[in-house]
Amino acid sequence: MTKLFIAIVLFVTSLVSAQGQFEQGMGKAFGLWKEGKNTEASDMFERIASAEKTSWLPNYYVALINTTEAFNPANKEKVSILLDKANAALDTELSKNPNNVELLVVQAMSKTALLASNPMTYGMTLSPKITEIYTMASLLAPENPRVVLCKAEFGIGGAKWTGADVKQLCGQIEKSIELFAKFKPETPFSPKWGLDRATEALKNCK
Template identity: 45%
Template sequence: MKNQFYLFFLLATLSLSPVLAQTAYDKGMQKAFTLWQEGKEVDAANLFERIAQAEMDNWLPHYYVSTINTIHSFGIKDEKQLMQQLQKAQEYLDIAKRLSPDNAEILVQQAMINTAYIAYDGQTYGMTLSGKNTQLYSKALQLDPENPRVILSKAEWDMGSARYFGKDTAPYCADVEKAIGLFSTFKPAEKYAPSYGEERAKQVLEACKS
């Protein structure tokens, strides 16, 4: 599971225009994405943290600190380590929420944190967080109905829920296909905003066909 989520998030905004004003912020963000792409997740997260401390009014570096810490919590067996990592993810996401309210990307990231808890201990966290995730994905879809990541993330959550209850996942494959179509035209609202997910969507759709 950890590898699946890693692939989903790793293809972050490296499709940006190669011609960028080389501010300190730009240099830092590009370096952090490069470190992440190279598999140096700890270094990338640490750099995003430093950028977040310098960019207190910018939700994006806070969002990426939360994202990386969440992704790499999947598969952790030690409860103390897991809680520390997810608490940091939540701390930075809470800042991002204050800086950018009603942001569909942030709602999806909150659902990912909840999913990490459920993946670790479904009996403890499933009852309380599953319903919250359903609400988060529904609100994200209302806020940004043409965002392919929102559609894909909601579809994957719905598929997981269907599998858990022994139901057919096929109805959600159409949503994944819709997301793939939207990736070709989707434009991030601002520089460094998330633009990843197409390859993950293709993997999920291929699994639908098998």
């Protein structure tokens, strides 16, 4: 009985220690990202992901950082490298949970970054795929503000080429701002970005 009790205590202690290391690592990675050290932050999230297989969040941030960097004109020559890293992280987590809408949003963003790097080459093939991802995400989580915002932004980007009216899409951005006000992240490290971007996008709409 004593041995069993000791074993349980050791098991619980190891879990608490591992959780503490996870939180410390995530905090450090976010700190690097906030300082603008994007490569270092991505590498840190990648190391956390390899050590902590049960959380999708480290790989999510690997994907988000590298996808965001791929939109930066200064990284024009590195788009393929950045998106390869982003997509590898996304594939790992989507294979475990294909209905994770936060991952789906970043997947759509990564494809949009590739499209933006060469619209003439990728426009016809990627646009339908991106639309399909956002449609699926919308069905899964219609009240998720990042789903509503990013889907509307993609539609507005397409309207610049087609000349379509964006009034309804601007209304969706306005809706996303309302949803951000009500949205509660599941954990301290869960995605919560987007409100500033939505506010700026609405200004540009009007």
